Amino acid sequence: MTGTPAVVAVAVAVLALVALAVPLLRGGRSRRSFGTSADRAAFAALHEASLAAPPLRSGLTAAGATRAVRHLRSLLGTAAVALTDGESLLAWDGAGEQLHADAAVAHSQQTNASGRTEVLGPGVVLCREPDCPIRVAVVAPLTVEGRVVGSLAAYAQSTSAGLVRATDEVSRWVSTQLELAELESSRTRLMEAELRALRAQISPHFIYNTLTAIASFVRTDPDRARELLLEFADFTRYSFRRHGEFTTLAEELRSIDRYLLLERARFGDRLQVTVQVAPEVLPVTVPFLCLQPLVENAVRHGLEGKPGQGRITIVALDHGSEALISVEDDGIGIEPDAVRRTLSGDPDGDSVGLGNVDERLRQVYGDDFGLVVETAPGAGTKVSLRIPKYRAGVHP
Amino acid sequence: MSDTAYGVAAVGLVIVATVLIGSFALRFSRTTSDFYVASRSVSPVWNASAIGGEYLSAASFLGIAGLILAYGADMLWFPVGYTAGYLVLLVLVAAPLRRSGAYTLPDFAEARTESRTVRRIASILVVTIGWLYLLPQLVGAGLTVSLATGAPEWVGGLLIAVVVVFSVATGGMRSITFVQAFQYWLKLTALAVPVLFLVLAWRSDGGPTPGAGPATFPDRTAVHVTRDTGFVVTDPVRVLADGLLTAPSSGSSTSYAGQRVTLQPGTWRVIAPATLTFPAGAVVPHATSLQPSDGDDWARPLSGAGGRDHPLYATYSLILALFFGTMGLPHVLVRFYTNPDGRAARRTTLVVLALLGGFYLLPTIYGALARVYTPDLLLTGRTDTAVLLLPERMVGGTLGQLLTALVTAGAVAAFLSTSSGLTVSVAGVLSQDMLRGSVRDFRLAAAFSVAVPFVLSLGAFSLAIADVVGLAFAVAASSFCPLLVLGIWWRGLTDVGATAGLLTGGGLATAAVSATIAGVDRDGWAGALLAQPAAWTVPVAFAVMVLVSLGTPHRVAHGVARTMVRLHAPEAVALSAHPPRQP
Numbered sequence: 001m002t003g004t005p006a007v008v009a010v011a012v013a014v015l016a017l018v019a020l021a022v023p024l025l026r027g028g029r030s031r032r033s034f035g036t037s038a039d040r041a042a043f044a045a046l047h048e049a050s051l052a053a054p055p056l057r058s059g060l061t062a063a064g065a066t067r068a069v070r071h072l073r074s075l076l077g078t079a080a081v082a083l084t085d086g087e088s089l090l091a092w093d094g095a096g097e098q099l100h101a102d103a104a105v106a107h108s109q110q111t112n113a114s115g116r117t118e119v120l121g122p123g124v125v126l127c128r129e130p131d132c133p134i135r136v137a138v139v140a141p142l143t144v145e146g147r148v149v150g151s152l153a154a155y156a157q158s159t160s161a162g163l164v165r166a167t168d169e170v171s172r173w174v175s176t177q178l179e180l181a182e183l184e185s186s187r188t189r190l191m192e193a194e195l196r197a198l199r200a201q202i203s204p205h206f207i208y209n210t211l212t213a214i215a216s217f218v219r220t221d222p223d224r225a226r227e228l229l230l231e232f233a234d235f236t237r238y239s240f241r242r243h244g245e246f247t248t249l250a251e252e253l254r255s256i257d258r259y260l261l262l263e264r265a266r267f268g269d270r271l272q273v274t275v276q277v278a279p280e281v282l283p284v285t286v287p288f289l290c291l292q293p294l295v296e297n298a299v300r301h302g303l304e305g306k307p308g309q310g311r312i313t314i315v316a317l318d319h320g321s322e323a324l325i326s327v328e329d330d331g332i333g334i335e336p337d338a339v340r341r342t343l344s345g346d347p348d349g350d351s352v353g354l355g356n357v358d359e360r361l362r363q364v365y366g367d368d369f370g371l372v373v374e375t376a377p378g379a380g381t382k383v384s385l386r387i388p389k390y391r392a393g394v395h396p
Numbered sequence: 397m398s399d400t401a402y403g404v405a406a407v408g409l410v411i412v413a414t415v416l417i418g419s420f421a422l423r424f425s426r427t428t429s430d431f432y433v434a435s436r437s438v439s440p441v442w443n444a445s446a447i448g449g450e451y452l453s454a455a456s457f458l459g460i461a462g463l464i465l466a467y468g469a470d471m472l473w474f475p476v477g478y479t480a481g482y483l484v485l486l487v488l489v490a491a492p493l494r495r496s497g498a499y500t501l502p503d504f505a506e507a508r509t510e511s512r513t514v515r516r517i518a519s520i521l522v523v524t525i526g527w528l529y530l531l532p533q534l535v536g537a538g539l540t541v542s543l544a545t546g547a548p549e550w551v552g553g554l555l556i557a558v559v560v561v562f563s564v565a566t567g568g569m570r571s572i573t574f575v576q577a578f579q580y581w582l583k584l585t586a587l588a589v590p591v592l593f594l595v596l597a598w599r600s601d602g603g604p605t606p607g608a609g610p611a612t613f614p615d616r617t618a619v620h621v622t623r624d625t626g627f628v629v630t631d632p633v634r635v636l637a638d639g640l641l642t643a644p645s646s647g648s649s650t651s652y653a654g655q656r657v658t659l660q661p662g663t664w665r666v667i668a669p670a671t672l673t674f675p676a677g678a679v680v681p682h683a684t685s686l687q688p689s690d691g692d693d694w695a696r697p698l699s700g701a702g703g704r705d706h707p708l709y710a711t712y713s714l715i716l717a718l719f720f721g722t723m724g725l726p727h728v729l730v731r732f733y734t735n736p737d738g739r740a741a742r743r744t745t746l747v748v749l750a751l752l753g754g755f756y757l758l759p760t761i762y763g764a765l766a767r768v769y770t771p772d773l774l775l776t777g778r779t780d781t782a783v784l785l786l787p788e789r790m791v792g793g794t795l796g797q798l799l800t801a802l803v804t805a806g807a808v809a810a811f812l813s814t815s816s817g818l819t820v821s822v823a824g825v826l827s828q829d830m831l832r833g834s835v836r837d838f839r840l841a842a843a844f845s846v847a848v849p850f851v852l853s854l855g856a857f858s859l860a861i862a863d864v865v866g867l868a869f870a871v872a873a874s875s876f877c878p879l880l881v882l883g884i885w886w887r888g889l890t891d892v893g894a895t896a897g898l899l900t901g902g903g904l905a906t907a908a909v910s911a912t913i914a915g916v917d918r919d920g921w922a923g924a925l926l927a928q929p930a931a932w933t934v935p936v937a938f939a940v941m942v943l944v945s946l947g948t949p950h951r952v953a954h955g956v957a958r959t960m961v962r963l964h965a966p967e968a969v970a971l972s973a974h975p976p977r978q979p
Contacts, residue, residue, distance in 0.1 A: 320838045
């Protein structure tokens with residue numbers, strides 16, 4: 001009857017779903033490994049270290065320390081481990097939290113001052129409880145670029161050369177992670193500084209040319225001159241905007257519209273613009289000023305160095321969970337090598353904006369989402385980019 | 397013109413028109429140096445038409461009328477539920493969901509719970525619901541194309557699958573909003589115009605209503621059997637038989653070639669192709685998958701007409717599934733993203749309610765007329781074809797053929813629009829969460845996400861189209877509804893709670909649905925619970941999500957306060973730092 005093929009079909013569907021689910025849900029590889037006990041110990045240590053690393057990458061914060069300290073204690077194998085930032089206790093893991101946590105900052109004072117690993121005996125780590133597993137402490141400094149930024153304290157029943165060495169090594173490993181975090185945040189700061197520079201970077205030529213063009217209309221066509229001045233004001237307001245790393249594609253396009261309106265006042269019919277925008281992608285969140293520099297480049301390359309008209313084509317298409325955007329001109333083109341240098345961060349190139357946009361796109365969306373430039377001398381230039389419609393943490 | 401010429405022309409025209417509008421709508425309206433026009437967002441009316449176009453699937457266009465023909469008044473909850481789902485959506489989630497910035501349901505899950513695990517589970521559920529929803533579309537396409545052109549049934553499904561993969565994978569639908577909006581108005585026209593002629597024909601016929609007794613043939617009727625089927629004869633009836641029949645008593649098969657034969661009470665079996673000609677006024681034997689019902693029962697709610705056990709439970713369960721399932725359909729959220737802000741999302745939903753409310757009056761009329769004019773479908777069990785057969789039956793002639801072609805065109809539009817919407821959603825999720833998300837991956841994912849339901853549609857399913865779609869709603873209501881409602885309105889939801897709730901609700905509903913589709917015997921309470929799982933799976937999912945979240949308060953997402961502000965505060969609040977432009 002009809003039941004049998006239906007059963008088979010459903011079985012096929014369930015199998016397909018399972019096949020889909022397995023790679024999706026697979027958190028990690030199978031834990032079973034073949035090797036000597038030394039191998040396994042090394043694997044276990046590396047695994048713990050890899051678990052402790054991500055929380056530390058946001059710097060020495062209470063939240064990160066709380067998540068990392070558990071793994072640090074299993075690396076050290078001591079009764080308790082504490083992390084401080086020199087002034088306060090960030091996290092405590094293990095036994096004796098009620099009795100000793102308050103004293104952790106005091107225990108770290110000596111290390112903070114000396115910058116060396118110190119061993120505190122039972123005389124310093126006082127405990128009234130007879131069966132307390134905490135008798136001694138090994139306190140190692142955490143350093144970033146030579147500065148002591150905190151301490152790692154291992155508490156145990158008794159001290160040994162091995163424990164001191166281990167604490168020392170772990171503290172050095174944590175310091176490396178903290179330095180990486182520092183590096184990461186300075187990279188972000190650099191980006192922000194560049195974005196600020198980009199915001200302020202309306203070229204003096206553009207301002208001069210625009211104002212001259214407007215001035216030429218003041219007598220002949222005062223209404224148009226007034227319109228253009230207002231557009232100019234709006235354009236600068238958007239470009240000088242102080243806050244927000246992201247905006248919507250609609251906003252970005254509106255600003256480009258104003259920019260092109262001002263450029264058309266100057267170039268007149270020489271500047272031809274074609275725009276195709278799928279309305280579905282207008283609400284997409286994009287990095288602030290990610291298209292503006294591309295259009296400026298297109299105007300420059302499309303009109304300069306050649307007589308007659310230049311056409312700029314701006315296309316934004318809807319493609320599943322992404323928006324595909326391209327800015328194209330039919331101008332003199334660029335040497336591919338020059339583009340390559342610009343995109344790889346060479347500051348000498350004449351399109352600073354291009355490299356900055358590329359870098360910001362990669363930083364936000366990942367390396368797959370950089371700019372794609374198609375160009376050759378005499379063949380025009382096309383710059384395309386893909387923007388995911390949603391990315392965690394990206395909001396206008 | 398021959399019978400099939402109109403049908404072929406209708407199918408071809410819709411496909412060509414869809415592809416053309418998809419490729420050129422953008423060019424016509426958007427190639428201009430006037431930037432302002434190009435960067436204007438979609439108005440709520442256009443957007444609502446697009447949502448309507450994508451939403452009205454084979455289940456709405458064909459399925460509802462078929463269910464009403466077979467099961468009567470209880471099935472009116474289908475059109476009500478399909479529409480009212482948007483009311484719940486409007487009140488509870490429309491604006492916050494738009495403000496979340498999420499494009500897909502997994503995006504929302506990740507934004508709210510800040511957990512990749514919840515995102516992955518949501519992805520799997522999107523694929524499950526998408527496939528469950530695509531399956532009846534392809535089955536319906538097979539039915540329609542085979543009826544219109546005489547082709548085998550797999551042809552229609554393949555045709556739709558190929559067109560959808562082609563247009564989705566090549567990005568051929570440049571402006572999907574306008575394509576879908578066109579499809580809505582096409583579907584509305586394709587049902588509304590014929591219905592005028594049908595009602596006129598019905599009036600001139602003396603306005604017959606379904607009798608109080610069992611369904612009978614209004615005229616001498618030749619029933620063409622195109623698929624092997626079993627049917628139950630209750631009253632002995634003398635028919636003109638052409639084809640192979642298996643008698644109930646002896647179990648022996650006899651081949652007839654236009655002889656008269658008396659069908660004795662019992663379960664007969666007929667092997668396709670065959671033709672049975674019944675006299676006027678004879679009681680219609682029912683396919684083994686259906687139970688005969690009196691006209692009185694048919695017209696009375698909660699009578700269990702057509703052999704649906706526990707009608708009260710089944711009705712409430714259906715209501716729950718449809719009301720709360722709409723918000724969890726993957727292709728609905730995607731269209732809301734096109735709205736510029738939360739306010740526009742609400743306005744759009746309001747227009748959608750009006751558009752759907754208008755549309756859903758029509759299938760009801762078809763269903764009632766089908767009971768009078770096409771009761772033979774109860775014998776073949778192919779009640780889903782009622783809408784397609786009525787114009788030919790009631791109007792006839794060239795006009796009838798033209799109207800049939802129009803209805804066929806509407807049906808093809810229904811398969812195309814819903815399938816492409818679902819495919820975009822499923823392919824987006826597959827390419828993003830399983831592959832690396834490149835353009836090529838998206839194409840592969842699009843092909844894969846249609847191929848699986850197409851293969852499934854080749855299996856012989858005895859379930860009605862609208863029933864399968866109802867099951868997709870049940871899974872959505874048991875998984876995404878709790879996630880969305882709790883995620884938007886309760887800050888205590890944790891990633892562990894969401895995971896547990898999605899797995900329990902989605903898992904239970906999927907299991908019940910799989911059992912139902914696989915044809916596990918449906919008797920008594922167990923059968924009713926499996927056939928309509930929403931009434932127990934939705935509360936279970938909510939309870940699990942709430943209780944597990946309460947048990948894991950330390951897992952509340954770190955950024956929950958910021959997320960909540962974004963979801964509930966109007967966009968202008970965040971943007972107030974910009975002074976408005978001076979006039």
